[in-house]
Amino acid sequence: MVQPIRILHVFGGVSLGGAESRIMDLYRCMDREEIQFDFLVHSECVETRKPEFYDEEIESLGGRIFVLPRFKVYNYIQYKKAVADFFKEHDEFALIQGHMTSTASIYLPAAKKAGIPVSVAHARSAGVDKGVKGIVTKILRLPLLKRADYCFACSREAGEAVFGKRWEKSKKSVVLPNAIASEKYIFNGEIRDKVRKELGIEDCYVIGHVGRFHYAKNHEYLLKVFSALHTGMKDRSIRAVLLLLGDGGGMESVRQQAKLLNLEEDVFFMGNKKDVENYYQAMDFFVFPSRFEGLPGTVVEAQAAGIRCIISDKITPEVRLCQLVHYESIDEPEDLWAKYILENASYVRSDMYETIKEAGFDVKEQAAKMEGFYKTGKM
Structure with missing residues (x-):
């Protein structure tokens, strides 16, 4: 039996958030005999992470959930090592799509190094948290345009905010509407x-x-x-x-x-x-x-x-x-x-x-487009 292509989605968690809901809408429309989604999430404590809103449904659809320690800036070295160790064990993915852009410049290159063919950074917001956290996020995002194969954004404003003013003219840029069911x-x-x-x-x-x-x-x-x-x-x-x-x-x-x-x-x-x-x-x-x-x-x-x-x-x-x-x-x-x-x-x-x-916001039509992308790695 031919195994489905596996796509890894990276999130902070799989609670009932906007980005998570949009990917779950997409996941439900996929031909899961051909394409399967897995999820790499983050937790304060990997061993004692509590199930989140979408855990049960992900597993019922055939997806797997992997866990990394939450990035705290001061644990940069430990986080980078945890990411590298994960991809040494798991290089089976055809594509990695990072919706958590704050640390995508760390985990996307690690995935490529492990042999995962295609990497995507996906901008979901046009702003950052206030204070030091927001400043650090902006700094960590600076290399993304160079380090990802594709730079998706839910809007032009989000793309420019996350990837910089050169994003829209880049061959890597893709505006992907937040399609719904x-x-x-x-x-x-x-x-x-x-x-x-x-x-x-x-x-x-x-x-x-x-x-x-x-x-x-x-x-x-x-x-x-x-x-x-x-x-x-x-x-x-x-x-x-x-x-x-x-x-x-x-x-x-x-x-x-x-x-x-x-x-x-x-x-x-x-x-x-x-x-x-x-x-x-x-x-x-x-x-x-x-x-x-x-x-x-x-x-x-x-x-x-x-x-x-x-x-x-x-x-x-x-x-x-x-x-x-x-x-x-x-x-x-x-x-x-x-x-x-x-x-x-x-x-x-x-x-x-x-x-x-x-207007292009119906998820069934977007799913057909994304199935082609996941199979070929080309948009």
Whole structure:
């Protein structure tokens, strides 16, 4: 029996993040008799790593999960050795695709040295964390354009931010949209009613947000926008609620902010959901005030569900696939955001499947393209 080609994807972890979700969407569409995905992730302690959101599904699809120690700068030598040791043992991959670009200049050359034919660095974000961590990340990324065979990016903005201004003119550059399983998000009134009933928000105006609780997502601004909107809706005798889907270290501070704003009864912390597509159905407006992004798949998902969106002008124009998306500055008062939502609160939801597909963001079409790339190593 002919064994499938094995592709190694490198991540910090396989929790429910945007990049991880996009690769899992792709993985589900692969002909797994011909192509299999494996995952190299990072953990504080390799021996005691706890299973993450996608572990079980990866293994059920035939994938393997390998673990490296988390990079801490001060453990550079140990990390480099761990990477080299891993690829001495595992040189069976046809291609390595590194979505964790902060250390890709370390692990991609090690993979090539071990004999893995094709290396890809994949830029997923157009920004970095604040402080020393962000500075170190920028320095570590500097050699990537030279060290990878291909430099993928989810948007032109992300590509330039990670690989430098010469990236787009390079023969290595590829813009690969954050494609989604768009048919899952087609508006469904029955699902909308079911979810809203379960949450007890049938008669409410529902603001939605999907994203991890992290500096980039700017939840503190989101809460201020919602507070202003909450007051405006109250004047119309309508209860506004905010659905926050996602997890992360910043959640507790957002809880405290909701409490200080007297919004704790109207802000729903939903955590991570496997059936996130159902929660989009329950939403009336999608608010996304990020400080930086690559190309947020959640905004694509919201459009696929036919939801009006107001998003930060820091986000690439490439994510606007239709007239549902409005850009606004996060330097403006939050009242301005709330005013826009109030003025555009009423609209008719429609089926956006063909629009998403025509824009190149449907994962089935992308899977066919990527199967060819994984088999040949040529884009």
